[in-house]
Amino acid sequence: MKKISKDLMLGCSISANQAEGAFNVNGKGLSIAELRRYNPNLDRKDINTERKMTKEKLQEALNDDGKYVYPKKIGVNFYERYKEDVKLIADMKNDCFRTSIAWTRIFPNGDEKEPNLKGLEFYDNLIDELVKNKIEPIITISHYEMPYNLVAKYGGWKNPILIEFYTNFAKTVMERYKNKVKYWIPFNEINAANYSVWAGAGLLDDEHPNILGLSMYALHNIFLANAQTVKIGKEINKNFLFGSMVATLLNYAESCDPQLVLKTEKDQQLKIYSFFDVMHRGEYSKFSLNLLKKFSIDLKISNEDKKLLKENTCDFLGFSYYMSGVVNQIEGDVTEGNLSKTGKNKFLKANEWGWQIDPIGLRILMNRLYDRYQKPLFILENGIGFDEKLENGKINDDYRIEYMKNHLEQIQNAIEDGVECIGYTAWSLMDIISHGTSEMTKRYGLIYVDQDSFGKGSQNRTPKKSYDWYKNVCISREI
Template structure:
């Protein structure tokens, strides 16, 4: 039995676009997340193709008679169920809860002069409900939920004018909740801007022949927005703590060949460390600038932008960790992963979607990040999806999920004992919610079963799984 240090907050994590639903009431606008369709004919090998957003898919999404279903428009009705759902979190003894605020509830198009008061009122009530139950709110300001209007009119994050719109939106939240929210995540999984360009940057995959170069420019603008809102936050409250959020795509060399090791090092530089370097050191590493230039992108960073980035870095290192992969000189043997395909590791098991299970990798990553940046860590997402059927609406005995979470929590504590400072852990997710990548409900991450199918049909009833009661005990006893 491993004891989790009491200074590490334990909680759960969701996003607004995957849970809330009610996409067009009380003045809310259309977000880019809600334009992701569910394709029932999707098979495993086509997942990455399905994630790509094209001009044709946008037309389909805007067509009221589209043959496709768009699950994120409906979520799991968290918008109406949030009091019931937060009560379940409180009964689970969660220290904290991470969720996002839907940009389009506050500024429906993104460029309005005044915020939508009805949208703000919803989050007033939600945050108050968390505080009533002594649950610390961890708020993500932008979680793949930018207004579609900003794509249609301004081209998404490739246009620097979005920095201004984002800062106005984010500043509205900081001022509104300055006495209620301490921990803020300006952007979710910022490296998605390079790996999932629609979700991360509001770019179509067929928009430009050099889409990678375009995504680098978009990411630079996101970095500027991140630094700009931290600068604003410092003037609003000295109590605020701002965190980075990167999808950590950890990989190991497949063998001891020095060429494999060199390739792995370069892969990890560009998939992990380049992002954290900007967010925590306040400057681009030269290796990243060299690579950007190699595919025709010179960022032409101004002196003013360099100062903004350098003086407004994040306070803590937030990240998601689900799986790891391997790097080899032969890239033919790949399996699925978060945002990108990864090399298959013969030493690891995987779930039904090919995500490899590697709890020790979390400890390795935590040590590397803390050693490199000397800032406290916050594991903002960690979990595993399974197909679970529950026709009788009974408690699901998900021992497989318990084993996954147990093994990762043990490694977090071991990293803590290694000397790593850790603020908290929010597992993904307390409830079954709509999948980000495939927009299906069948890929269930929750500790609580939600009676809803891939087309949004069902009673929406919440039924705690065995893992819910297990995690409740962990939060109570701090033992795994």
Template sequence: MNERFPDGFLWGSSTNAQQFEGGYNEGGKGLSIADKRYIPSLINGDFEGFKKASDHFHRYKEDIAYYGEMGFQIYRFTIAWSRIFPHGDGEINQEGLNFYRAVLDELERYHIIPVVTLYAYDLPYHLIEKYQGWINRQCIDDYLHYVETVVSAFKGRVQYWVPFNEQNHASFDSQYMTGYVDKNITETFQIVHHFNLAYALATRLIHRIDPKAQVGANIGNACFYPKTCNPVDVQLADDLAYKIGYGNSDVYYRGIYTKRYLDGFLGAHFDEVIQDGDMEIIKHSEPDFQSLTYYFSIPVDHQVYQGNLRNCIKDPNPYVKQTKWKWNIEPYGLKHLLDDYYHRYQLPILILENGLGYQDILENGKVHDQYRIDFLRNHIQWMKKSIDEGVEVIGFLTWSAIDLYSTRDGFEKRYGFVYVDKNDNYRRIKKDSFYWYQKVIKSHGEDLGD
């Protein structure tokens, strides 16, 4: 048995519209870059699965009933911009607003606090055709108009808003996040800078519309550490941790571009991108909390790195296990990040995603996923240590509530507490982890099953 978590701590899970919702051409929704996405690693490179995903669009009442049965106190979902504005701009699609209004109705029925992410890799495709999307400053204005529309429609019903999902990834994964292939380092910085401006303006806009709502940036991070005690590895690990994580957090939570942050875009023509007044906008962002996603640690070896972070991501650590997809499983890494981010920025932290992707097997109508239970239990235990030592954590949201499409690995890589059987009309089947998490929530973290 374990000690109970503090009063007010929230338990729940997360999903993402482009991976979960489906209904890509229903309810007035327009096409997004996710609907047009081409992923060569998949069979034939054609990712049709995003278009139906887990069919949540038609099953949201059933799905949210599962959340209620597990006892969720908080749930994060994303709103698809192209469901609200089919072309990204122009006329509002009232059917889209009505869909998310119905989702909020169901969450309120089960007393579940909503967390809403406003952008997660699904830019309306029309904006790519019109002006190449986020490389153009016009995208900031169109995004803010979308934000204003959504927040105004749901004022008082959403407690936590997250303007972008894993915003910091734009510096090295801009094509996936924006649908645009950056041609040089100046264009990379231009996309990142436009994200930063949009985030800062969105925090202020949300507070103006709904002063009681809270807004926070989301960092998608790993725990970086040197693979050896060679000073070269130590320095490289520090540099990568700053470039991927802390440098971006300095922007989101301190409102500054440090020299070290700009050095990460060496060779960029900043004077072509940063306009008069931009840094004042970023300086006056209004974050209320931090949100983190964490899945794995990265051992940094300069001989493996060779200037490419992706070389290190799957590099094995002899002291920990790896997933089938070669992600290092390291629960302590969550504590390391919680401690560092809290003590650096002194803002409460909402863990937006943490989970294990696995090739679950359905046998005799059951899924025995003890591996997922072990993964989450170990991470929860380390999180509790951080809380006991003074880190303010708002809540713990797993990834994901129900099986959905992995961004690059399809349905083979599953994360949910509920299995989605594509071979049987997308039937939902509770996994062993469903009942385990139900007990965790009911006991407020006291019963982790160990």
């Protein structure tokens, strides 16, 4: 048995758009997440097709003529069942719980001056319920759920006016919960603005021939909004702690060929460090600036922008970690990752969606990030999805227990290496709608939800074997 550091917070996580449902209740507006369809004919290992939003698919979603189901409108009814779910968190003896605030509940169109009080009441009740049960709320302000109106009317994050709208939203919730929430994540997986432009930036994949260039302008505006949020938040409560959040895909070189090792290093600079650099060093790295210049992208970064970024960096590095990959010389022989394709690693097992399981990779990444930035880390998402069905009223998910146990062990090893780590929130508390494919059959939860990908089912909750295992870990602090 291995002891877990007593200072490491243990918990679970979800997002509003994947769990809440109630998409048209109490004045809520339409979000971009709710326009992502479920395609039952999709190859399970293909995460790119439905991740992309085209003009045609958007029009189909807006018409919603019954051809497709849009599961994030339904969620898993966390909106109505939050008390039951918080009790399950409390019974599991979790220290913390990460969720997000749906922008469209508070500002239905995104550009209003005054918030929707009915929307705020839901989060008042949710956060009060968490605090009452001695569960630390970890709040993501924007988790892939910006108001669709901000896309239709303003063009998404490529328009700098969204900085004003977003910071009005952020200020509203930070002011309201200044005495109840300490940990804030302004943007979930901020690098999705480049890899998944609809979810991350509200851009259509076919709206411009140079969508990468356009996404860089959008990302710069998001970075500025992130820094502005830190600035406003510290004025509201100097004890607030702000976290960056990057989707990390640790990659190895397939061989020790120096050219391939160099290629891998540049891959990690591009996909991981370039985002953390802005939010923790307060400036774009020379690597990033050279790359922008190479592709003739001029972000027109003003002196005011530079000052804002430099003076308002994040307090801790938050990130998601599910798998690792391989950089190889040849295209092909790839597997799907969380946000991008990657080479197969013959030393690792993968689940049915092609996600390669690599606990030691998490320890490697934690050491690299801490060495580079010297700030505490927070693993905000880590988990594994499987297609599961109740058998005799139970789910014996030993594979999930093994996954979590091995990753927690490597987190503890990293702490013993000298890495500061605030916490770990497993993805996810209960089965929720998949972000990438909008299916229900890719089940990550420690709690089974009786619902299929078409929204059918009782939505009743049944704790899995992993729930009881994690409860014992939280009580004993041993793995």
